[in-house]
Amino acid sequence: MYNDEFELTFDLADAGPKNEQRRPTLPEPEEAAVAAxxxxxxxxxxxxxxxxxxxxxxxxxxxxxxxxxxxxxAKDRTVLIxxxxxxxxxxxxxxxxxxGYRVAVFYHTNAEAAAALQKELPGVLAIQCDVxxxxxxxxxxxxxxxxxxxxxxxxxxxxxxxxxxFTDITxxxxxxxxxxxxxxxxxxxxxxxxxxxxxxxxxAGLIGLTKALAKEEGPSGITVNxxxxxxxxxDMMASFTAEDKAALAEETPVGRLGTAEEVAKLLLYLAxxxxxxxxxxxxxxxxGLVI
Numbered sequence: 001m002y003n004d005e006f007e008l009t010f011d012l013a014d015a016g017p018k019n020e021q022r023r024p025t026l027p028e029p030e031e032a033a034v035a036a037x038x039x040x041x042x043x044x045x046x047x048x049x050x051x052x053x054x055x056x057x058x059x060x061x062x063x064x065x066x067x068x069x070x071x072x073x074a075k076d077r078t079v080l081i082x083x084x085x086x087x088x089x090x091x092x093x094x095x096x097x098x099x100g101y102r103v104a105v106f107y108h109t110n111a112e113a114a115a116a117l118q119k120e121l122p123g124v125l126a127i128q129c130d131v132x133x134x135x136x137x138x139x140x141x142x143x144x145x146x147x148x149x150x151x152x153x154x155x156x157x158x159x160x161x162x163x164x165x166f167t168d169i170t171x172x173x174x175x176x177x178x179x180x181x182x183x184x185x186x187x188x189x190x191x192x193x194x195x196x197x198x199x200x201x202x203x204a205g206l207i208g209l210t211k212a213l214a215k216e217e218g219p220s221g222i223t224v225n226x227x228x229x230x231x232x233x234x235d236m237m238a239s240f241t242a243e244d245k246a247a248l249a250e251e252t253p254v255g256r257l258g259t260a261e262e263v264a265k266l267l268l269y270l271a272x273x274x275x276x277x278x279x280x281x282x283x284x285x286x287x288g289l290v291i
């Protein structure tokens with residue numbers, strides 16, 4: 001079971017000998033990277049004039065002027081969320097929408113879920129896009145810009161996953177995994193996952209991309225951070241039994257699974273003015289499962 005925002009599937013070969021014993025497999029987390037320009041607040045102190053021929057009263061020193069704001073308020077900003085039709089992506093769309101952002105989401109094949117989100121959040125723009133295709137991404141991004149203006153915040157949340165022995169992964173599966181997943185990260189990019197070498201490699205690659213891009217774009221006022229959730233209780237875990245979920249919760253130090261809303265709150269924070277000095281970081285939302 002994989003926490004992917006796109007409904008992409010593979011025909012999976014047997015992952016190993018039948019007599020191999022393994023614990024219940026952790027679901028692949030939905031993850032997101034967020035890039036946003038920093039925002040700072042500015043305040044002005046009014047000064048009152050004294051009547052003519054009246055001694056001026058002693059004035060307290062004025063506070064030092066704060067830096068001028070370099071980014072628009074939330075109501076004037078646009079966020080684009082890939083894989084935004086369900087799970088963490090949809091939760092992020094709701095959080096940004098409630099905060100006053102203009103919201104656009106990319107979806108792959110689940111047009112019904114995208115339509116339901118648009119009905120729930122009037123004004124949200126839903127655009128079909130295959131993030132594995134550069135041409136599709138360019139067309140979809142242009143459509144978002146034309147409809148809503150410039151994109152201020154990008155949340156890369158789409159992904160796929162596959163469990164397979166390293167020796168059984170085909171060249172086509174390697175390429176597809178990199179094409180889709182080198183837009184998001186994961187706790188498996190930090191620790192590695194057995195029978196998911198190509199998946200872990202793509203996720204680790206995104207961490208390197210985040211750090212490098214943060215250095216490159218920092219002088220332009222753009223922050224780049226990576227969010228790597230753990231086991232999040234979304235519809236992607238629908239096939240897990242109650243016993244499996246209980247076992248995963250017990251393995252997590254805080255004793256429960258995470259929620260999509262908890263991840264969405266961090267994404268919203270990283271896009272806001274209070275996070276203007278945070279960049280190039282990897283944030284685990286995993287209940288202590290990976291420390």
